[in-house]
Amino acid sequence: MKNFSIIIVCFLFASSILKANSSKALEELTACEKTNAIIDIECKERDRGTADIIEETWNAGNYEEAIKLLKNSQNLDDAAIGIQWKKPMKTSLRWEGDVRVGNVDSILDIDFDIDNSNGNLIAALFYKDGSLYRYTINISLDMGETWSQTYILATILNYEIDIDGAVFHNYFYLAYTTLGNHRGNIRRFRTSDGSYDATYSYKTVIDEGPILKEISLASDADDPASQFLFYFSILDNDSLRLYFNEDDTLAASWVREANFNTYVPDADRGLDVCFTLPNKVWASYIRTDDVLSFIGGWSSWTVYPTSADVNGAYTTSIGAYGDSLMIVYADSNAAVETRYLVTSDGGGSWNAGVLFSSATANSFVNDVTARGGDGFGVVYTITGTGSEGCYRHTGYGTPAWTPPDSFADNAPMENLKPCIERLADGIYGILYVDQSEGMAWFDRSDWVSGVNENFTDKNTPVLLGASAAVFSDQVDINFYLPSSQKNMSLNIYDIAGNHVKTLAKEMPGGRNSVTWFADRDNGSKVSSGIYFAVLESGKHRESLKITFIR
Numbered sequence: 001m002k003n004f005s006i007i008i009v010c011f012l013f014a015s016s017i018l019k020a021n022s023s024k025a026l027e028e029l030t031a032c033e034k035t036n037a038i039i040d041i042e043c044k045e046r047d048r049g050t051a052d053i054i055e056e057t058w059n060a061g062n063y064e065e066a067i068k069l070l071k072n073s074q075n076l077d078d079a080a081i082g083i084q085w086k087k088p089m090k091t092s093l094r095w096e097g098d099v100r101v102g103n104v105d106s107i108l109d110i111d112f113d114i115d116n117s118n119g120n121l122i123a124a125l126f127y128k129d130g131s132l133y134r135y136t137i138n139i140s141l142d143m144g145e146t147w148s149q150t151y152i153l154a155t156i157l158n159y160e161i162d163i164d165g166a167v168f169h170n171y172f173y174l175a176y177t178t179l180g181n182h183r184g185n186i187r188r189f190r191t192s193d194g195s196y197d198a199t200y201s202y203k204t205v206i207d208e209g210p211i212l213k214e215i216s217l218a219s220d221a222d223d224p225a226s227q228f229l230f231y232f233s234i235l236d237n238d239s240l241r242l243y244f245n246e247d248d249t250l251a252a253s254w255v256r257e258a259n260f261n262t263y264v265p266d267a268d269r270g271l272d273v274c275f276t277l278p279n280k281v282w283a284s285y286i287r288t289d290d291v292l293s294f295i296g297g298w299s300s301w302t303v304y305p306t307s308a309d310v311n312g313a314y315t316t317s318i319g320a321y322g323d324s325l326m327i328v329y330a331d332s333n334a335a336v337e338t339r340y341l342v343t344s345d346g347g348g349s350w351n352a353g354v355l356f357s358s359a360t361a362n363s364f365v366n367d368v369t370a371r372g373g374d375g376f377g378v379v380y381t382i383t384g385t386g387s388e389g390c391y392r393h394t395g396y397g398t399p400a401w402t403p404p405d406s407f408a409d410n411a412p413m414e415n416l417k418p419c420i421e422r423l424a425d426g427i428y429g430i431l432y433v434d435q436s437e438g439m440a441w442f443d444r445s446d447w448v449s450g451v452n453e454n455f456t457d458k459n460t461p462v463l464l465g466a467s468a469a470v471f472s473d474q475v476d477i478n479f480y481l482p483s484s485q486k487n488m489s490l491n492i493y494d495i496a497g498n499h500v501k502t503l504a505k506e507m508p509g510g511r512n513s514v515t516w517f518a519d520r521d522n523g524s525k526v527s528s529g530i531y532f533a534v535l536e537s538g539k540h541r542e543s544l545k546i547t548f549i550r
Contacts, residue, residue: 023070025081025154026063034063036087042080042153042178042185042202051076080178081154082187084196088139088148098409098447101125101147101431101440102138107416109162110440112431113172114421115191116221116372119143121423122172122191123431125440126163135163135176139194144429144442150194153187161212167191168219168229169249175205175215175231183207184215184233184243188251205243205254210235218273218281222371230281232273238288240264240271240295242281263301267293269314270329274370276320280346284316284327292316292329296347304347309333315417317378319370324396326376328355328368336362338380344397353399355392360384365417370396372422374549377445379407379420379430387411387435389418391428391445393470393547395528402530402547405469407443410434426472426549445470461488463535463542464511470547474517477533477544483509488537490514495530503533518548 029037039058041051050073058066070076104127112123121140126133137151153176161181165174171188178185184206188197206212214234220226229251231243242260245251270286284294292308294316295301313330320326323346331339338356343349356363361384368378375395382388389408394401407430412418418432428445446468459482467476477490490504501521503514516533518526528550534543 023067025083026058026067026070029083035061036085038084038086038196038198039066040082040084040196040198040201041076042082043076047073047075047079051079082196083152083154084198085150088150088194098441098443099144099147101140101442102136102149104129104134104136104440105438107433107438107440108133109416110419110431110433111163111165111174112419112421112429112442113165113167114423114429115167115170115172117170118191119423120191120194121421121429122165122167122189122194123147123440123442124163124165124172124174126176127438135174137172137174137189137194137196139189139191140442141193143423144444147442148194151189151196162214164215164217166217166219166229167221168251169221169226171197171251173217173219173229173251175217177212177215181211181213182209184212184231186217186231186251200250200252203252203254205231206233206241206256208235208241210237210239212236214269214271216271216273216283218275220275220277220279222275223277223279228275230273230275232271232283234267234269234271234285238266238268240267240283240285242283259299260295260297260301263303264295270310270316272316272318274318274320276322276325276370280320282318282320282325284318284329286310286314286316286329292327292341294318294327296325302347306341308339308341308352313364315365317366317368317417319368319376321370321373321396324370324376326368326370326378328366328378328380330364330366335359336364338363338366340368340378340399342376342399351398355401356380356382356390356404358382358384362414364415367418367420369420369422369428372425374422374426377420377422377428379418379432381412381414381418381432383414387414389430389432391420391430393428393549403545405445407445408432408434408441409443410439410441411436413438426470426547427468428470461485461535461537461540461542463533463544466533466544466546468546470549471518472549474515475546475548476513476515477503478511478513479535480511481507481509481537485509485537488535491534491536492516493532493534493543494526495532500526500531 107127109126123138126135216232218230233241242257266288267285268288273283279298282296311332313332317328326342328340366380389412390404391407412432423429462480464478492500532543
């Protein structure tokens, strides 16, 4: 992997708020940030009146008075201060093929989702700031090219638990915990601009007494008649809970699914959830006896016990589309392998397989998505002599996996789960955290990494790259010739080495670009699969892998 150093320009939020008093979150803002900030305070109900006064004082522009009131209110010492930026702060930094998301480091958990109605992406970053824990909300209006920070929850208490988010009716809902991890809360942010919905404020979904160990959200956003958001949690009494908004498109009221909870008394870790049409909710997890298990249904439920003993691995991932379902998990019986279970008949019959196995390397964390009818997209990290992130894809039915494709220009964190979502036909977005600094990065399957645009040998033909690594319509092949070449050719071959199409001959010197429309020499369309663009000139020959998906 590449070594790198990064200079952070315009660090717009003081990311090291170290004092335990909640007023420090506001005191350490610059004058510019104070005028750009709208605050809300999350606290115990008994202190709500005082918090309202402080919020009104700050939001009216009386910043020092608000800080003074907050300092004098000892009951709010452990409050969480939410900061919404009136004008979102751009935080993107491009590093070769990847884009940095947010301006924080020491990240502990990440999640992102896409609103398919407008194409906007929202990412949540949960990070440690000294002894404190916080999260930020970041939005991209251009499919991941640039990102802006819109919100910070400056949490003062030490809550070390994961976060999870999901898009539902043009809002991104974020699940998190509060009050010593006993209470599961939710906030929402508009997918149009990433702004915080102060009217919705925050809702308490689960408050049963036991500590929440893990949380996960899913919605039926892909259903044209979408009306449900699902909030799952594993409690420290080993029970798995499901709450949902009851026929409420505003997700303001929540009820517990009583039928669900009697089935799972032995959940321990690795929770992941998804929804598919027709109405069915799925959750995968690892039981207290280290066995992978999953549950599916709606009103009535089926638990699918497996014989897979995962021996201490702590993640699972689940994705579904119609009757096709895949569970990807880390198996540590020997070396830590990435394995999967897949069904194409709604859970009636299952097939098992291995995505990654090595005697010298391990694979701890992974994620899978199956939305949009494009098949299954999977990401996982590998650790051995270094750290690498891999992306693979297969259609539904019997898996026919593409070869592993490295998605990260920065070595990804070995034990922090990356996130993958389908963005458009044949295009996937990946959010991950780097190993060295703990910063968040975004990559797309159609962004080509390592393309040599700044080559130094001008006397040799160079295959510069393609406009997309994965495409569904057309792709541009870029190359350089030192002079006009009568003996040059650019050809497409399939994975078996069969000639598919001649794209170019006798091109002029300099930079050239030729478009391939996924067709053969006779004009017929090729099948989905892996192809190679091959540049030949005299004794010079080099190739580039591209993937076509119908």
